Amino acid sequence: MEKLLDEKTLEQVRDLLGEMKGRVRIILFEKENCEYCDVTKQLYTELKEGVENIDLDVHHIDSPIAEEYNIDKTLAPATVILASNGSDLGVRFYGIPSGHEFSTLLQDLILLSKNGEVELSEDTVNKLKTINKKMRLRVFVTPTCPYCPRAVLSAHQAAMINENINGEMVEANEFYEISMKHNVSSVPHTVIEVFENGEWVVKGEFIGAYPEPNFVEEVLKAVEG
Amino acid sequence: MxxxxxxxxxxxxxxxxxxxxxxxxxxxxxxxxxxxxxxxxxxxxxxxxxxxxxxxxxxxxxxxxxxxxxxxxxxxxxxxxxxxxxxxxxxxxxxxxxxxxxxxxxxxxxxxxxxxxxxxxxxxxxPRKLGVPGEKEFAGRGVSYCATCDGHFFKNQKVAVIGGGNTAVEEALYLSKIAKEVYIIHRRDKLRADKIYQDKAFNTENIKFIWNSVVKEIKGDKKVQQLVLENRETGEVTNFDVDGVFVFVGLxxxxxxxxxxxxxxxxxxxxxxxxxxxxxxxxxxxxxxxxxxxxxxxxxxxxxxxxxxxxxxxxxx
Incomplete structure (x- = not known):
């Protein structure tokens, strides 16, 4: 297959990821008859081979390991990235992180190499730390959306600072059903869910990439509601 | 990619x-x-x-x-x-x-x-908003201001583009490659866009035009289903079925x-x-x-x- 990242791009990626402080592990869950699984695997393989500090595991989405990480089995390719100390901080990608979302992936690799040392204000961190309910922030995106990386990065960073929170990118083009279920037709579209009585319940949603204080406000409002 | x-x-x-x-x-x-x-x-x-x-x-x-x-x-x-x-x-x-x-x-x-x-x-x-009933309610439910971001949600569907300037026509051309039909709805009887874009739009089979018309309301159930249009010449009000509406009426x-x-x-x-x-x-x-x-x-x-x-x-x- 033709390379996804040419040598010049890879050179720039190496330069950007020079900031990484330790090794991180990308875990990809794939399955058969999956339009974007192979290309996602190829992307990660090229990163692993071209850049230092990246390990890659590939599993079937029906494997027990997927259960360990609470992967949504209907959404392959699914990606978990572990911090350099091996912990799972709740960062998920459903679908390929291509287009503008590739930048989100790179930022995540850097932050997770520092074990989730986020770049949020102290106030934001303190507020998000108070959340004691299991919740997930699903950010629906398209690869061509320039506003989306900021929304995904907010969700991912929230996940990094609070173990109760999962932050998930969902590539809307690849997952029609779930996008329709949430009536997604403009991105970024963030759906905030809380785990109650054994199931995920939608508690809030917002469209657009919000500045930090407003993002926190939306999340906290959803937790209380 | x-x-x-x-x-x-x-x-x-x-x-x-x-x-x-x-x-x-x-x-x-x-x-x-x-x-x-x-x-x-x-x-x-x-x-x-x-x-x-x-x-x-x-x-x-x-x-x-x-x-x-x-x-x-x-x-x-x-x-x-x-x-x-x-x-x-x-x-x-x-x-x-x-x-x-x-x-x-x-x-x-x-x-x-x-x-x-x-x-x-x-x-x-x-992008400037239209300021009509239903616009806010259906934002992210079929009303969009970014064709690059949201165009793909309307694959093989029928969409409207509101406006007649360069952005409106350029975005209509982009959407014409994804949607089944694109209707440019413009308040005047001719486009304001530069000639090069006009020519491209007139030569694109699935781009159609509704002239002299303004959107009075955006209606739907869970998502956008209908635009209420008013013809500025005749005053006639009609309902127009669409799956999505892209608004480009200025900045x-x-x-x-x-x-x-x-x-x-x-x-x-x-x-x-x-x-x-x-x-x-x-x-x-x-x-x-x-x-x-x-x-x-x-x-x-x-x-x-x-x-x-x-x-x-x-x-x-």
Missing amino acids: FFDLGSSKKKQLKEYYDMVIIGGGPAGVAAGIYAVQGGIKPLIIEKDLDGGQINLTEYVENYPGFKSISGEELAEKMGEHAKEFGVEFHYGEVINVDFSKDEKIISLDDGSIVKSKTVLIATGAT LPVTQLFKDKIALDDYGYIITDEHRETNVKGVFAAGDVIQKELRQIITAAADGAIAASFAVREYFN
């Missing part, structure tokens, strides 16, 4: 910069380059992507030196150019400014604060933060002099956000250059 590398390496923000540039579109980038060239230290604060609104354009075909270039690529090149020149970038959103003293103070959403001798506002513009300047701090015109655009300086000394503005005739990439870049080179001469030499 493309792979955007995004923001450059994070650097610790300094306390002070000679010039803080708010917005990393063509105006901000050009100003950054001219500032460095003039020997001062600028900081560009960008909330999303280098290149700003250029990222929303499929192809740019009127910027000298590039016969046809994708918006993403031109945006990326501009960012790269400035960075290689030594312009510092920071990614975040400005949430407050204080221009009351000689030293200007800029507060960001991540809690950081920077000070500067001069400021350049290059925050650009966002709104992003000047909310600067209200009561610098002079704006009645539409919210920043008023500047020939040097692109506002009524507050040391505060400049450039690009789509200022009051002017032509809002294009090239005029934005020109504004940025004019502002930065004057700032260097006036405040630093």
Whole structure:
């Protein structure tokens, strides 16, 4: 297959990821008859081979390991990235992180190499730390959306600072059903869910990439509601 | 498939910069380059992507030196150019400014604060809303302002594009490759867009036109289903079935933060002099956000250059 990242791009990626402080592990869950699984695997393989500090595991989405990480089995390719100390901080990608979302992936690799040392204000961190309910922030995106990386990065960073929170990118083009279920037709579209009585319940949603204080406000409002 | 590398390496923000540039579109980038060239230290604060609104354009075909270039690529090149020149970038959103003293103070959403001798506002513009019932309710439910972002949700469906200017027609052309049918609904009996775009649109089979009509209401159940249209000639009101509606009826300047701090015109655009300086000394503005005739990439870049080179001469030499 033709390379996804040419040598010049890879050179720039190496330069950007020079900031990484330790090794991180990308875990990809794939399955058969999956339009974007192979290309996602190829992307990660090229990163692993071209850049230092990246390990890659590939599993079937029906494997027990997927259960360990609470992967949504209907959404392959699914990606978990572990911090350099091996912990799972709740960062998920459903679908390929291509287009503008590739930048989100790179930022995540850097932050997770520092074990989730986020770049949020102290106030934001303190507020998000108070959340004691299991919740997930699903950010629906398209690869061509320039506003989306900021929304995904907010969700991912929230996940990094609070173990109760999962932050998930969902590539809307690849997952029609779930996008329709949430009536997604403009991105970024963030759906905030809380785990109650054994199931995920939608508690809030917002469209657009919000500045930090407003993002926190939306999340906290959803937790209380 | 493309792979955007995004923001450059994070650097610790300094306390002070000679010039803080708010917005990393063509105006901000050009100003950054001219500032460095003039020997001062600028900081560009960008909330999303280098290149700003250029990222929303499929192809740019009127910027000298590039016969046809994708918006993403031109945006990326501009960012790269400035960075290689030594312009510092920071990614975040400005949430407050204080221009009351000689030293200007800029507060960001991540809690950081920077000070500067001069400021350049290059925050650009966002799509203007129609202001009709149903628009707010169905935002993200079939009402969209970004074809690049949301076009693919309407694969093989029927969409309407509201407006008749360059953006409306360009976006209709983009959508015509995804949607089954695209209806351009325009308040006049002819398009305002440049001839080259008009010709392309008239020659695209699945682009159709509804003239002399305005949207009175957007209706639907969970999602947009219908537009209520009024013909301005006959006064006739009809319902028009659609799956989605893309609104491109002009721009709104992003000047909310600067209200009561610098002079704006009645539409919210920043008023500047020939040097692109506002009524507050040391505060400049450039690009789509200022009051002017032509809002294009090239005029934005020109504004940025004019502002930065004057700032260097006036405040630093």
